[in-house]
Amino acid sequence: MLTTDGAVLAATPALQGQRAVYTLPPGSQAPVRQKAADTVVNGEVRVHGSRATVGGRPVTIITLTTTDLLSQVNETFARLLLVGVPCILLLACGTVWLVVGRALRPVERIRRSVTEITAADLSRRVPQPDTHDEIGDLARTMNDMLTRLDDSAARQRRFTADASHELRSPLAAIRTALEVGLAHPETAPWPEVARRAVRQSERLETLVHELLVLARSDDRQLVTRRRRVDLGELVEEVRANSAAPRVPVGIDRARTGVMVVGDAEHLSRMVRNVLDNAIRHARHAVQVSVLDAPPDQVRIEIADDGPGVPPEERERVFDRFVRLDASRERTSGSSGLGLAIAKEIATAHGGHITFDEAPDGGALVLITLPRTAAE
Structure with missing residues (x-):
């Protein structure tokens, strides 16, 4: 505590009997270091000055705080960061890797199963976990899709087989009638052979037209004019x-x-x-x-x-x-x-x-x- 002229009124025990080490010039809020501080104040300090009135007398109060402890804290914290942050990052990465790997393991099994499923065998299904999360929903959705594809492929195979059989019948009838007529050209009833060929041709034409109608219906193109x-x-x-x-x-x-x-x-x-x-x-x-x-x-x-x-x-x-x-x-x-x-x-x-x-x-x-x- 200083008077307005810089005389020391009170000081801490470490500065008893010493002259003022810092003063606060009039109109300023920044304390000014004095030569007396060179012998008693070592290292870096933080200084704060303020003016007050004590017993009706204006005084200046100067406070000093050494920064050694703060520097030690900063150094200790920096060492901890240098050592702790990499360890924490490694631990976090390892935990994330384990958790994500465990969560995505069913997805990998689904992926391997899908790569092994071919158009020749759509009866296989992907492994379906018992969980009720997004992965379980994905597996169930894919199995439903495979079931629909399997049914569609089975219907297509049956349709192709039936269509081939139906087309073969009138063609075989036409060919048989013509071959019999050609084997006996002088005695064959050619008008009747021609009538049979025409009937089978009409049947074949009708069948082809019906197959085309069904093909358009499968492509959702059956109704184009309304x-x-x-x-x-x-x-x-x-x-x-x-x-x-x-x-x-x-x-x-x-x-x-x-x-x-x-x-x-x-x-x-x-x-x-x-x-x-x-x-x-x-x-x-x-x-x-x-x-x-x-x-x-x-x-x-x-x-x-x-x-x-x-x-x-x-x-x-x-x-x-x-x-x-x-x-x-x-x-x-x-x-x-x-x-x-x-x-x-x-x-x-x-x-x-x-x-x-x-x-x-x-x-x-x-x-x-x-x-x-x-x-």
Whole structure:
């Protein structure tokens, strides 16, 4: 503690009897070092000065703090950082490596399993952990995808095999008829041979056209043109343009127009395929009804009085190349694709088609379509 003229009023024991080592000039807040400090103050110090009034007398208070302890703390902390930070980084990296490696080990097993799965064998599945986290969801999703791919590949193989067989039959019939005629050219009934070849060619052309329709349906390109279609008029047109049926076909239309939005050509094909199937199996008559199905649907009902379809076969009958009575179907020239195409057309228009039992005990086909097909 100093007076205004620099005289020492009080000092710490280490500075007792010494002159002022620091002074605070008037109007300044920065203490000034004096020559007396050279003998008593060693090393670096921090100095702070302030003015105060004690007993009504203005005084100056100078405080000094050595920085040796702070330097020691800084040096010790720096040494600890130099040694501790690398150790902490190594420990953190090792922990992260172990944790991430353990977490990604199932992903590596999934990756190895996927690389071993080929198109020739889609029955294999990736290992599925019992956890309910993202990796478990990934494995379950991949197994579901593999199941769908396996089913699709199996259907494609069956379809290819059936299509090859169906195409081979008319080709073999044409070739056999021609070879027999060529073996006996003078006595062969060439008009009959030509008629048989024409019938088989027509059957072959129909089959190829049906296969192309199914191929477009698989590519989701079946319905490309949409317009308003009156189902009652469409059914009347299908009956009028068909060959004379072997049994009567009655049509019951709603008084007002039953309208849908879709491809008129494919809708006609759908009705014609189902109607031909009903006529082929009916004993005495076929009845077609076109009516509303509130709130926002329309329905075509085609009923026959034939033997009907067993309940266990009502789903399978829409599969491709399926014939419940193979011998009769082949004789009639059916390829087993008509109902499959009808189902694909109904699905492409946002509807569905099912089999049920008719009131007379025969088959009842229900075609349900939305009033406005899905865009």
